[in-house]
Amino acid sequence: MAKVESLGIHTPVALPYLIREGLLPADPKKTSYRWQTYISGKDEDQIDEELLVTEHCVVWSQGKCIRNVYRFELEGEAVSQAILTQFAPSIGISGQESASKNGEHTYTTHSSLHGQPGNLSGEQIKPSTRPVRALVVFLKSKAHVYYLHGARHILDLPFEIERALPAPRGCLLQRKITRKLHVAPTPHLPSAPPNSFFSSQLRPQSSHLQSPTLVRSFGRPQPAKPSPRRGGGGIDGLLQDVLGSPAAAATDEVASLHSFTDPLASFGVVTTSYQHQKPRLSTKHRAGVSVDFEALAASEQMVYVSPDDELSASISPSTYAVLLVVTYNNDTQLLTVWHGWYIEEKSLRALFKQREAQKAAKARRRSSYMSVTAGTGATTPAVRARESFAAAGTLRPPTEHATAQHTAQLSRKSTRAEEEEAMASQMDPDYQPPVPSQPPTRETRRISSLNADLRTSQSAGVGSFTGAGGRRNASFGGHNDRKSFGHRKSRGSTPGSVFGRSLGPDDDLMDIDSSGNYEHDENLDSIVQHIRATFDAAGVDSVFGNVDDGYRRELVVRKLHSMSVSMRPAAGNPADTFRVATLRAPRLDNSSEDDVLGLYVQDMVRKEISHIVLTIKRRRIWPEMADSTTFPIPVVTHVGALKQTHDLLKLHDGRRAALLVLGQGLILSGNDTTLCPLPSQASYRVHNPFDVLTRSGSPGREAGKNRLIQPAQGSLVVTNAGAGAAYDEVDGSGVHHRRRLKLGADDRCVERLLTVCETVLPVSQAARVRATFCTAYAWVLANPDCLKDTSCSAEWIAFTATVLSFTTALLDNKARAALKLARLASGKQNGVEQMAIHLGRQQRQERALSSQPWSWLAASHAAAVSSSTVATRKDQLLSIAAALADDLSQISGAVSPRQTSVNAVNLLHGLHLFREEQKLSTLSGRTSSELALEPIIAQLGTWLGQQAWSGRAGLYYAIEGGGDDKWAFVKSSPPSQLYKRPMDEPTSVHQWFERALQGSDDRPFPDLVSVVAADLRSPPSEDFVRNAKGLMPKACALSAMMEETGALSVGPSRIVESLAKHQVDSNMLESLPQGLAAPFREAIARCEREPPTSWSQDLLQLVGREDLVIQDMAQSSTSAGAPVIYSDTNRDLQAICHALEQPVHAPKTREAARHGVSQLIFHQDRRLVDAAALMRYYSTQEAECAKQPDWSDGHHLDQQRNTIAHVTVRMWALPAGDGMIHYDCLTPLLTEKYIPHGFGSKCLMHPMGNVLHIDRTTLSEEKVGWAYFHAGVSGGLRISKQVKGIDTSWVAFNKPVELTNRHAGLLLALGLGGHLKSLAKWLSFKYLTPKHNMTSVGLLLGLSASYIGTMDSLITRMLSVHITRMLPPGAAELNVSAITQTAGLMGIGLLYYDTQHRRMSEIMLSELEYMEVEDPDSGPDRLRDESYRLAAGFALGLINLGKGKSLHGLHGMRLPERLLAVAIGPRPVRAVHVFDRATAGSIIALTLIYMKTGDKGIAAKVDIPDAAAQFEHVRPDMLLLRAMARHIIIWDEIKTVHRNPQNRTSPGWIESNLPACYQSTYRALSSTKLKQPLQTTDVPFYNILTGLAWALGLKYAGSGNEDARDEVLSALDLLYHVAGESYYYDAKLTRATVRRCVDVLALVAATIMAGTGDLQTFRYLRRLHGRTDAETPYGSHMAAHLAIGVLFMGGGTYTFGTSNLAIASLICAFYPLFPADVHDNRVHLQAFRHFWVFAAEARCLVVEDVDTGRPIRMPVKVSMRDGSKKVLTAPCLLPELDTIALIQTTDSVYWPLTLDFANQPSHLEAFRSNQTVHIRRCPAAEAHGTVFSATLAAVNDASQSALSQPLASNNLWQSLFTLPALKDLDTADWELVLPPDVHSSTHLDERGTVVDDRLILGRDAEDSDVDRLRALKVLFTWAEKVKVEGGGEMRWLGDEVVQKLRARIEERSRLAA
Secondary structure: OOOEEEEEEOOOOOHHHHHHOOOOOOOOOHHHOEEEEEEEOOHHHOEEEEEEEOOOEEEEEEOOEEEEEEEOHHHOOOOOEEEEEEEOOOEOOOOOEOOOOOOOOOOOOOOOOOOOOOOOOOOOOOOOOOOEEEEEEEOOOEEEEEEOOOOEEEEEOOOOEEEEEEOOOOEEEEEOOOOOOOOOOOOOOOOOOOOOHHHHHHOOOOHHHOOOOOOEOOOOOOEOOOOOOOOOOOHHHHHHHHOOOHHHHHHHOOOOEEEEOOOOOOOEEEEEEEEEEOOOOOOOOOOOEEEEEEEOOOOEEEEEEOOOOOOOOOOOOOOOOOEEEEEEEOOOOEEEEEEEEEOOOOOHHHHHHHHHHHHHHHHHOHHHHHOOOOOOOOOOOHHHHHHHHOOOOOOOOOOHHHHHHHHHHHHOOOOHHHHHHHHHHHHOOOOOOOOOOOOOOOOOOOOOHHHHHHHHHHHHHHOOOOOOOOOOOHHHOOHHHOOOOEOOOOOOOOOOOOHHHHOOOOOOOOOOOOOOOOOHHHHHHHHHHHHHHHHHHHHHHHHHOOOOOOOEEEEEEEEEEEEEOOOOOOOOOHHHHEEEEEEEEOOOOOOOOOEEEEEEEEEOOOOEEEEEEEEEEEEEOOOOOOOOOEEEEEEEEEEEEEOOOOOEEEEEEOOEEEEEEOOOEEEOOOOOOOOEOOOOOOOEEOOOOOOOOOOOOOOOOOOOOOOEEOOOOOOOEEEEEEOOOEEEEEOOOOOEEEEEEOOOOOOHHHHHHHHHHHHHOOHHHHOOHHHHHHHHHHHHHHOHHHHHHOOOOHHHHHHHHHHHHOOHHHOOHHHHHHHHHHHHHOOOOOHHHHHHHHHHHHHHHHHHHHOOOOHHHOOOOOOOOOHHHOOOOOEOHHHHHHHHHHHHHHHHOOOOHHHHHHHHHHHHHHHHHHHHHHHOOOOOOOOOHHHOOHHHHHHHHHHHOOHHHOOOOOOHHHHHHHOOOOEOOOOOOOOOOOOOOOOOOOOOHHHHHHHHHHOOOOOOOOOHHHHHHOOOOOOOOHHHHHHHHHOOHHHHHHHHHHHHOOOOOOOHHHHHHHHHHOOOOHHHHHHOOHHHHHHHHHHHHHHHOOOOOOOOHHHHHHOOOHHHOOOOOOOOOOOOOOOOOOOOOOOOHHHHHHHHHOOOOOOHHHHOOOHHHHHHHOOOOOHHHHHHHHOOOOOOEEEEOOOOOOOOHHHHHHHHHHHHHHHHHHHHOHHHHHHHHOOOOEOOOOOOOOOOOOOOOEEEEEOOOEEEEOOHHHHOOOOOHHHHHHHHHHHHHOEOOOOOOOOHHHHHHHOOOOOOHHHHHHHHHHHHOOHHHHOOHHHHHHHHOOOOHHHHHHHHHHHHHHOOOOOOHHHHHHHHOOOHHHOOOOOOOOOOOHHHHHHHHHHHHHHOOOOOOHHHHHHHHHHHHOOOOOEOOOEOOOOOOHHHHHHHHHHHHHHOOOOOOOOHHHOOOOHHHHHHHHHOOOOOHHHHHHHHHHHHHHHHHHHHHOOOOOOHHHHHHHOOOOOHHHHHHOOHHHHHHHHHHHHHHOHHHOOOOOOEOOEOOOOOHHHHOOOHHHHHHHHHHHHOOOOEOOOHHHHHHHHHHHHHHHHHHHHOOOOOOHHHHHHHHHHHHHHHOEOOOOOOHHHHHHHHHHHHHHHHHHHHHHHHOOOOOOHHHHHHHHHHHOOOOOOOOHHHHHHHHHHHHHHOHHHHOEEEOOOHHHHHHHHHHOOOOOOOOOOOOOOOOHHHHHHHHHHEEEOEEEEEEOOOOOEEOEEEEEEEOOOOEEEEEEOEEOOOHHHEEEEEEOOOOEOOOEEEOOOOHHHHHHHHHOOEEEEOEOOHHHHOOOHHHHHHHHHHHHHHHHHHOOHHHHHHHHHHHHOOOOOOOOHHHHHHHOOOOOOOHHHHOOOOOHHHHHHHHHHHHHOOOHHHHHHHHHHHHHHHHHHHHOOOOOOOOOHHHHHHHHHHHHHHHHHHO
C-alpha cells in the first residue's frame, strides 16, 4: 500500500493518430488541443477513457485504443467543449421506460443511476437498468449528443455555452453572459416595495394566480435594493434606485446555470427554493407550507458538480442521488456549496392519488395533531421562515402560540420608529437595528438555537478563506446575503400557494411540528417539509404549466455552506482557481444509518484547503405513506482547514478512494485531516514498463526501455486521475509523468483482513487501520533489513504491526525493554541463519510454481526435503511487528486500558473467525508462513493471559501451526483486569459442525456481528450486518442452515431449499471441503432425479437440472449445436455482385433454424421437402405435356405454351401456401435490405426435360398485383415474431422508392407478426399519402392487427379517414378505392376486437343494412358490394365475438333481430339486390357473435330450411354458410363418431346431421363407384355437405383427429365420383359448385391435420396441385395450396387453435368463395386470406440434449385434464395446452422431466413462450436399477463411442483408467469421467462429479493435515446419522466408499499406535 510506481511519460492516446491524419502538425503545441481523462467501469473493471479535442475534431479513446472519431469541419463552428456524461432513460409518471435503447456496449461508471425522483409519492416506478453514457460536444450554436451505443441527436442551443460539467443526469451548463455596452442611465420611478399596497394593486392578475400553482419568482431575478436604514445607503442608494444601470439589469435578468438531462427535452433552469407559510384558512388550525423558486444569480459560476451519486460506492446506496454543486460568485467573493435534487413532472392522476393517500394517512393521525401544544420559546414569524432555512438547511417553524402573540402585538398602534424598523426589515432581509442593545421587534429575524450552536463551532472554519466577511456569518447567511441575488417576490404579503386548496376542499399539507424544542431532528423535519413542497410544486407545474420563459425546473438546490474568499480579478475560469474533491468517511457508529462525506476545497491562489464534513441523514419525504422511500439530506457538521499545499487530486483504485495532497501525503477518510505519509518517490521513467508493446511498435526492442528521466524544475501539479490510482505529475516544462499509487494491499487476503479489523474495531479505532497499515508498510519498505529475520512478506509484517498497534498498551515495561534490545540486536544476526531462512523461502516458492493440478494422481510422490538440512530458528515476525507497533501506537496517542482490552478481544475473535472461514474454502489454499494468522492470534491470546488461545504445546493454535517452537513470541504479563473476556477456547468450524450433527450443541456459529454487538448501545445497522456477514459468507450460511433445518434433520428438498435461501450456489458447494459438503451433496443427489415441479430456476440449477429450466423466448430457441445444412448453389461472379444490391434468400427451409427439428418430425420420408418444392414459386416450375402421336412439333409447342399459361396461373397462387410452410422461421440481418421473392420465369417441361420461359409481360405487378401482394406477405411471414429491431428505422430502410405490391404485402405480414406496433406514426402517413391501393390495404390491416383489441385512438382516426361511413356529416367525398374502405372496415373490427363498442357496432350494422337507391344509368353501388358488407359482418362479429348471451352494451339496438332479418328474412323485390349482398355478412356476424354460446334459438333460426322445396329460394352458397353457422353456435354438440375400419356402415357425424331428404343420397353416393351425372338439383346437397364438414373441421382444427379427417375425406371421395360432360349451363354450374366444394373439403381436411404433414391427406392435395387445365381457376389453386401450407405449417411446428379468435380468423381466411381470377375481390378481399395467423399456435414440443445442444427424439407421456393419457414421440405437436395436465419424459437414459401445467401456471406460461425443453443424460448407475444392467449399459456406450472415434484417440482416453487413482472405478462410473457422446459439453463443464469427491477424500485419508482429518470426521458423523435416520443408504458417495475411508483411518491409527 502507498507504493508509488512510474508509468512513463503520459501523452494522449489519439495524438499520433491526429498527427498522422494531418489534423495536427507534427509537433503540436499544447494549446492546439485539449485533453480530458475519465474513469469508466466499476470496481476492478475500471478503465481509462480520454477525450482529445481540437478545433474541429473530438477523439474518444478507451485504454490504449481509439474508439471513435467525431469531426465537425462541415459545421463551420469550432468545438468549444466536449464531455462524457450519462443520461437516464426517460421514465414517465406511469413508470414505463422510454423506447430509447440501452445498447449492450455501453460503458458506465456505475451499474445503476440514482437520483430518480418521481416515486417519492409512493408510486412504484420501474427503475432503469443502467444509465446510458453519451458524448456531448458543444459548438457555438449547436450541441451534438452521441450515445456510445450509436444513437445521435443534434440540438440547437438557445444561448452560447461557456462551460459544461457532467452530472448524475446529463450535465450542468454555464451560460455565457455577454456584457452590453454601457449607455447613459435613464431616470425612472423607484419601484414600490413588494409588500406595499400600491405594488399589489398594480400587479397584473396573471392566470397562474387563479390556478392551483405556486407563485413563480425565479424567471428573472432582480438585484436586491439596499435598505434605507443601512449604513451604506443615503443619497447614493437613492440615486442608484432612481438612475438604474440598464446594462447591469440586462445582465442580471438572465439565468446563467441550466440543466441538460434529456436530449429530447428542453433545458432546465437551476433554481433555489424558499419556504414560506401559506395563509391559514378559516377551517384550519395551522398554516401550510409553500415554496418560491428563483434562478441562481447570473454571477454564480460553476466550480464543481458531482459527476455521479456521491454515495454510489456504498454497498446499499440511497435511492436518490447525493448531488453537490459548488459555485463561486465574483461579485460577493463567496464560494457556496449547494445540495441539489432533481424534480420530475407528474400527471394529474398521480397528484390526486398522492393526495388521497395523504388524506387517509392524516385521518388516522388526526388525534396526534390535535394534541400538539404550543411551544414556549421564541419563534420566527411566518414572514421570515425561509430566511432561517437558508442557513445550512435549518428552518425554524412558526407555532400557533407565536402567531397569536404576533397578532396581539400588531393589534396595538406602533410607533413611527417601529414602523420604520419593520419596513426596513421587510425590504432588506439582512437589516439589523443600528443600536445593538435595542430589543428586537416581532418582525426582526431571529436565529434558531441550532444555527447559533453551529456558528460557534464553525467560526474557525469560515476564516480559512480570508476576505471580507460582511456583517453576517457567511456560512449561514440567507440567499440575499449577496447583493446580486434577486429580490424575492411574494414576501410577507404573499397570499401563499393555493395548491392545498385547489385539488380538494381541505388543505392537507402537514404543518411543521411546533413544539418549541428546536432539536436537530426537528430542523431536519423542516428541511424534509421544504423538499416535499418542491416536489408538490413540480407536480402542479406539470399539470397547469409555469411561466418561466420556456425553461423547466429540473434541478433545485439548497445552500449548505458559504465561504468568503480573497479578492481576485473577475476574469478567468473559477475551476482553475479552485480544486474540489469529495471523499467518503466511515459512519459515526456501527448502529447508525447515516453516511459521512468530506468535501475538500482548495484555493489555488492562497494554497489553502478548507474541509467541510457533511452528515447524510435519511428521512422519508412522505412519512405517513408506508411505501415512501428515503431521501438523503446533507447537513454540515464540521468546517475546518488544512495546512497549505500545492495541489489536491482524488484517486480511485477499485472501490477505494483517497485524496493525494501533493508533497505531503494521503487523506484516506472524508472526516480525517491527518495526512498519511507517502514512501520515497520512485524514479521517473520514459516508457511504461508494464506496456506489452512500446510506442514504436517493436516488442523485441529493449534499448532505452528502462530509461530514466529527471523532471524539469518548477512546481509540480497533479492531474488526470485514472484507473488503478494512476495520475499525472506535470513538471515545470509541461511534461506529464504518469505515476501510480497503490491504495490497497497487493495480497487480497491482507486486504480482506484489514476490512475485518475495521469491522470489529470501534469506529474511532477503525478509522486508523488503513493509515496505520500505510505507515507500517512504508517503514518496512524503507527498512528492508527487517525482512532478514522472518520469512513473511513486507505486507504481512505491516499487517501484523497494524493489528498489534491497537493492543500494545497491554505490554508491561519488561516487554517494552525487550523490544528495545531486539531492535539493537537486529543487525548482528548470523549470516548462516539468514541464508537458511532465504533458502527455505526459495524452496517453498519453487514447489508452489512447479505443482500442477491433480499432481497427486501419480502413484509415487517425490520425497520431501528433509527439514534437518535447513538450520531451524524461530521466526522473528512478532518481535519485529511488536516493536514497530509500539512506535506506531506512540504516534497515534494513548488509549484507555478499557479500550485496549476491547480492541484486543475483538481482534482476537475477528481474526480467528476469519481463519475458520478460510478453512471452509478449498480455494484459499493452505496457510503458509508468509501469511500466518496463527502466531498473531496466539500472541494476542498470550498478552490477554488466555492460555487456551496461546501457542503453548498441545493447545489449539500450537496444533494449527502457531506454536512457540516456530515463532518467537513477545512475552508480557497479562493485565490485572479484562474489561471484555474472550471465548473460553477457540471454536473450530469442523468441531462445531460435528457437534451440531450429533445434537450435542445447538448454538449457532459465532460471527463478526456477535463480536461487535456486545459493545454497541443499540442494535447494529442493516448495512453493518450485511457487510459483516459478507466477510464470512460460508460460515454464516452454514450456521443459518443448521439452525433452520434442525441440524439437517428435515427432508432433502427442504435442505436444498435452505441452500438456495442462504445464497449457497453450486460454486460455493464446489469450494467447500468434501467432508462438510457431503450432507448437502447427498440432499442434492436425492432430489436430482425428480425435483419438485414448483422449484424455481435457481433451485433447479443447484441440483444440476438446468434441463428443467424452460428458457424464455428472449433467448434463441434453437440450439447452438444444431446441424445447419448450407446451400450448395453455384454462385458465379455476376450472381455475387447482384446479391450485394438484392440479397437472395437461401432456398427453402434449409437455412431455417428449425430445420433440424423438422427433420426429426418427418424423419421417415421426404414429405416436407416435397411439399416445400411444390410451393417454390420463385424458382423453375415443372409441368408435363407429353407429345401425342398425331401432334406435330409446332402443335406440341403450342400445347406446351398453353400448359405454361395454366402453370403460370397456378404459380400465382403458390405464395399463399408458401408463407405457411416457412412461417416464423427467419431472423433477417437488420443491416441488410429484406426484399421478398418475386416469381420465377422458367418452366421445366416433362418428359422431354426442355426449359421454356414464361412471358414476362404477364408477370408485371400491374397485371397480377394481388399475386405479388401475396408474395410479399409470404416473405414477411418468414420473419420470426420474436425478432428484435423490426422498428421504424428498419421499415424505412426497406421502403422502396416507388411503392410496390410486394412491399405492401410485407407491411401486412409485419403487422400480423406484431412488428408494426413500434412503427412511428409519421411513417404511416408517409405510406398513406400516395394513395397506393395495395399499400393502404396492407398498412391499415397490418396496423390494426398489431394493435388488435387496443382501441388505439390514433389508429382509429387513421382508419376513419379511409371509410366514408365514419366521416362527419357534410364531409367531402373520399377519393379512396373500395378495397381500401373494405380493409378499413375489417381494421375497425380488429382494433375493437372483443370490446363490445356500441358506436362501432352501430356503424357496422348500418353498413350491412344500408339501402342504396340504384341508378339505372350508373349500375350497382361499387362500394357496398358483397365484399364490403361481408367485411362489415366480420367486423361486427369481431367486436362482439362470443358475446351473444351478454350484449349488455348494445341494449336497444335489436342486434339479433336485425341481423336475422337480413340473413333469413323475406326479400322485398325493391331490395333484393341489397339482401343478396348483405346475407353473407349477416350470417357471419350472427355466427361470430353467438359462437359457442349454445343458443339453440338463434341456431334454429339461422339453420338451413326444413323442407327441400325451400332450398330453391336460398342462394346455394348461403346454405353452406348457414349449415356451418348453426353448428358453430351449438359448438359442444359437434362430436365425431369413431368407426371401426372393418365396419364403416355406422353413420358419421356429417351424415347424421344431413337433412333427411339427403341422407339416402349420401349413402347411395358412398356405396357406388360409378360416376354420377352433374345435376343442378344436387347443388344444395353439395353445399350443405360441405358446410357440415367445415363445421366439423373448425371443431377439430389442429387436433389431428383421424376420425374427423376420415369423415371429411369420405365426403371428398364422394364428390370425386360426381363427373360428366358439362355442355349445358346447369351442368357447368353444378361442375363449378362441385369444384368449389372439393377445394373447401380439401382445406377442411388439412385444417384438421394442420402441422402434422398427414400422408393420407397429402396424397389428396398432391392430386389437386397437379391440375393444369383451363377448367381450374385461380381460386381453386389458391385453396389447394393453402391446404398444403396448412398441412405443413411452420415446418410441422405450428398448428391451429380453437379459441374464439382462432375460429373467427379461420372462417375469414378460408371463406368458401374463392376468387375467380387474380384480381377478383367482389365477394371476399384477398388480403383476408392471411388472417389464419391469428389461429396459429406453436405447440410443438422439442426436446434438446442440454449437453450436446441438439434436438433428439424422446418418448413422452401426456396426461390430459380429463384423465386420459397419450404416448407421443417428441418432437411432436401437442393437444391444446389448456387441456393438458402433465407432460413427462419416459426415456430412462435421460433424467426425467415433468411439466405440470395443471398445478404450475408458470410452466404453462413459459411453454407458450418457448416450446423447447432441455434434458440431461443421466449416469448409467442412475439410469438402471441393478449394477449389472448399469455396467452393461456403460460398456455398450463405451463401445459405441469407440466406434465413433479414431482408434488412437480412443486408446489415449481409455488409458486414463489405468492410472492408480482411477483403476478402482466401476465401469458404470466411466461416463462420469468420459461422456460417451463426443459432442457433449460435459467435457467443458467445471462442475465436479462424485468421482472427484471420492479421489479427494481418498487423498485426505492419506494426509496428515488436521483440518482434512477433521472434515473426514464430520463425514463419518454424518454417515452414522444417515444410517440411523435416513434408511442407511448414501446415494452420493455410497456406503462402500465411506467404509473404505473409515477403514483407512483406523489402519493409520493402529500403525501410529
